[in-house]
Amino acid sequence: MLRASLASLLARKLRLFMSAFAVILGVAFVAGSFIFTDTLGESFTALTKSSAGDVVVRATGANDPEQPAAKPVPASVVAAIADVPGAARADGNVSDFTTFVVSKKNKLIGGQGAPGIAVNHTGGPAAHGVEASRLVKGHWPEQAGEVALDAATAKAAGYLIGEDVRFVSAGSEATFSAKLVGTHEMTGGSMLGASVTVMDTATAQRLFQKGADQFSDAWVTAKPGVSQSELRTQVARVLPAGFEAVTGDKVSEQMATEIQKGLSFITTFLLVFAAVSLVVGTFLIINTFSILVAQRSRELALFRAIGASRRQVSRSVLFEAFVVGLIGSTAGLVAGFGLAQLIRVLFGRFGLDMSGASLVLNPRTIVASYAVGLVVTMVAAWLPARRAGQVPPVAAMRDDAVLREGALRKRIIVGLVLAILGGAAMYLGLVVVDSNELKWLGGGILGVLIGVALISPLVGRPLVSGLGWIYRTVFGVVGTMATQNSLRNPRRTAATASALMIGVALVTLMSIFGSSAKASIDDQIAKDVTADYVVSNAIGQPFSAEIATKVAAVPGVAETARTRWSPVSMSGETEWAQGIDPVAVRAMTAVKTSSGDFAQVGPGAVSISAGTAKDRGLKVGDSIQLGSQGQVLAARVVSIHEEGAMVRSGLVTDLRDLESLGLPDQDSTIYIKRESSATASTVQAGLENALADLPMVTVKDQQAFADEQRKPIDTMLTIIYALLGLAVVIAVLGIVNTLALSVIERTREIGLLRAVGLGRRQLRTMLRLESVVIALLGAALGVLMGLGFGVAIQRALVDEGFDRLVIPWAQLGLFLGLAAVIGVLAAVWPGRRAARVDILRAIATE
Amino acid sequence: MTENSTETATDAAAGSGANDAERRPRPRAARVAHLTKHYGHGDAAVSALDDVTLNLYAGEFTAIMGPSGSGKSTLMHCAAGLDSVTAGTVTIGDVELTSLREKALTQVRRDRIGFIFQAFNLIPTLTAEENILLPLAIAGRKPDQAWFDQVVTTVGLKDRLSHRPGELSGGQQQRVACARALVSRPEIIFADEPTGNLDSTSGAEVLGFLRRSVDEFGQTIVMVTHDPGAASWTDRVVFLADGKVVDELRRPTPDAVLERMKGLDSRGGAH
Ligand SMILES: Nc1ncnc2c1ncn2[C@@H]1O[C@H](COP(=O)(O)OP(=O)(O)OP(=O)(O)O)[C@@H](O)[C@H]1O
């Protein structure tokens, strides 16, 4: 029996390929996600390995990555630790993450989330004697006015050795330039888009340590034979209070863990898409096997007639599934590489440049791919296999053997229950629970999607019938046959459409979400921000306080309001604090409060948002402690505000408080009001002029500022669309697959139609119409569900400032139009195959 | 017997129709001339038809008989424009099929030719009525309602029109196929063993119907059959052996047909 099914499998290679195809697509997505995230992780790990000395000395508690500038290590400490017996040398490092190269074309290099790193050149090796970076050309900077750049950045910015490089920085000088004397390459491999500027120690200290002879941290290098922990113990003994010595291995590990945490968003994000595509893929696999079983029903009946048991017949189908799963998983794994490469290019577009790293294939990826491919295929084939066992032997004798599809009732009940449970989970996630909201929401959406997919043969019927009416009227008998073919296997049509539905539903949800978010932001800005201009950094980096001084000096500027962002600990837990100039800010925005008085915000007096108040159980009059790197400051809550476009943090403090905590003097945004007598264009020109040599910051009027605020949403949407686009592509290929298989299945019918005079073009039209039915059905259901999801989510988030619901009707209409186009395109290949059917052979086909 | 003599005999037989009081002289509905069909190439080549020349007359019911593998189906397929020919010509009415391109050929099939196959004649998704009207619908022509009613009544399917093929018996399905072949009033109907899958009662129903459509509507029909009984419903039997026309019989009776067939079989055995 097994041999018979293997023979039958090999005899129809096209069938084998097409059924494996669905598996390939699903597995490719899973493998691609894994490969990409592993590659990402690996490149960071490599980086962390070369980013710590044998022993690292730093301010106690300075490993919190959200703390921007740790308490410095004085030169005296560095000198002291260099003298411990196990130390070969000790080097003080100065590092900064806000120094960006300005290209020859006056463009900021990097950004988009990747830091602009600046470090001093010490010559001290990283842990285990590894060189942190290697000189490629020229020499290391030796004196003030010399810098070395990483080769990639130098190339991107167009600088050659000997030329002057311009920088913008949040350090003590907002801009500076220096001669390029060398290029280097980080040993850890890809810098993921970050630039690394190396300078001499004195300059680094002048720029980033306020000129004092102190360091961000220090690396101690072990003498040969001295272990990291021995050295650590020796160093710890000589350290003054407030500093700690940590082994390099541990520091790398901490960094890696932090990075993994930071990346977990991307990993989760990609795995969600893998799950989506797997669900879509599962639909296709089930579908494919159902078709295959239907096609083979005569053959299977023959097996039964000559004495094979039900079990044997089912098993032969499962065996086929196994082979298909195996082949599909292997090919899927290979395709996953391509996909990972694609994702890498995609992310590279948005600043996460990983072109330096090679793709990583972990055993986990292989295991997951085969597990997913085989399990999904076998599970998906199980139902059709059971049905195959039920083929009556007599079907072998009948010419028009049709495998009756079971009643839809059971399926509808399961679907309804799933959809209702999913809806309930969504409700819980959106309204009721306070933790794991996204999991409830996501699970709920998935439940509803699968539920609706199950009942779609029922809910889709009116739509198909409606289209059928149009088809009949416009295309006559060809239209009738197309409609009948779509209705002939409602499950097949529905399952194929469902694959598309899932993608379209999510795209619709995202587009509603995106346009509502943008409208909400616009509204808020229009309502709240009365500033005429906004100075900010396009990539969200802080900038030197020097800029605010320059701006204030521009003629026609009446008032400037500086705000800055910094993580601080608030009674023990980290909170993003927004530091403001209270008087200036109040002049430009009306802050709504639910209790207390926002006007009282000042040194030692903070305002918190209603959300923070609820989370922390605080009320007006309560005392809190603000802290950063060991510095502590007592403060009082004086008001509870509502977040707006300008005051938009859970914790708002006076700028002076942040300064007292020793946080760097760097602003994030400057809001500007012009004098009523000044003309808008003159003031803007004046501002632009003042900031002309500071490509780091830009001046925007209100409209442009709103545009900028919306930009991250657009970027996020683009990435999500691109990934969902892949899910849609899978679905479209699913339509192609289903159609092609049904063409094979209907070979005789097609031959007959051709024999009685159906032209090739008419035949292609028929298939095209069938394809469009499927695509439109999927898109229509998807748009409907996406609408439901979008409205539900917006309603639930009204309290969080998501107060506008914008439904992009034109875009939704476009989706439907595109679906029709997709339908037409999906039918091209199956249509060609059908048109090529040899009439005589078709009639003779058994 | 040479091919030439066969042709002469055929023409003579047609001419003799003039003597018959009931028969008008018949125009030629179709003609195949010097038709040769090879399958495969080189050593593996099979000659399915070897210089066959045959005239088919309007309003006549012709049976084609011969041993298995003698080329009957091949002849039908070539004559109906379903298959290409290696050499020779096929003419339906005044149209020469062998020179036509695919598109024109499809139109000829649609407008001038009717088909009845041994099995799987109907589109399972369409009702009996829709199946019957299919060639007209494909051509975008309006059915002649009176003619349709007449055909349907004749095949006895009036109360079955809304049924799908799956709900019809084999005989009924074949009768639907006959109705479909007739309803577009094709110049000629080709039927390849239309009763091959039917029991004798259902077979007789179908044959009776074909006979009546010849007698009452003047339809031209060519039918391949293995059954001498079926052949006796026809006006003329053409015998094929080894891809050649070897004999012909007018106004056949089962016994006469059987007699000739035996002769053919023994000839086949001599090979
Ligand atoms: N597609 C093909 N390829 C190769 N040879 C073929 C093909 N079709 C038919 N033949 C050969 O041509 C010859 C005539 O076949 P044909 O089908 O016309 O016979 P037939 O008279 O219809 O037989 P039967 O009574 O069994 O249906 C046979 O020898 C057959 O093997």
Ligand SMILES: [Mg+2]
């Ligand atoms: Mg035959």
